[in-house]
Amino acid sequence: GAVVSQHPSRVICKSGTSVKIECRSLDFQATTMFWYRQFPKQSLMLMATSNEGSKATYEQGVEKDKFLINHASLTLSTLTVTSAHPEDSSFYICSAPGGDEKLFFGSGTQLSVL
């Protein structure tokens, strides 16, 4: 099946710094990728839809200047958490539609902001 690779799996950073998370489709092309945020024991919250070659579509309430998304190629989307603060600490997961209308997920990134 299709594979989505997400890096890093875990990152700890100081408050005020920026963190970049990469999501790659390894054996298929993804014109669209989805970025989710998940708090412990809670649902996945869709943050934005990343579109190759155009601007990302953000969900209501998600700050586009805070969470920068770049989908520069058919296999790579990046999420940059800018000027991270402790409240940004969360589990971030990317996914891409593969064949047969299914979603393939990365393994997630646990962000801890000190």
Next chain:
Amino acid sequence: SQQGEEDPQALSIQEGENATMNCSYKTSINNLQWYRQNSGRGLVHLILIRSNEREKHSGRLRVTLDTSKKSSSLLITASRAADTASYFCAPSTGNQFYFGTGTSLTVIP
């Protein structure tokens, strides 16, 4: 909204028993999918059922869909300790996927 809502929120059973979890949604869909998430990991696709299907099987999984009631159920038969995970349904129109809070399943050896 397109979000699915799973019920119960948590389920604990003995190994070998069957586990049933339910999903309700509010909009028309093209298909409904079930995913599994192990703690601290991404989600893994389990099974997809289309809006014109009523039941589907895959190994120990059985999924039903009632579009008139806008509900679906996932049955895991002969559960194993390795089935311990969170399970999410995702009603889909093909463009976007919204997940509910999931059902946390614990299978006790």
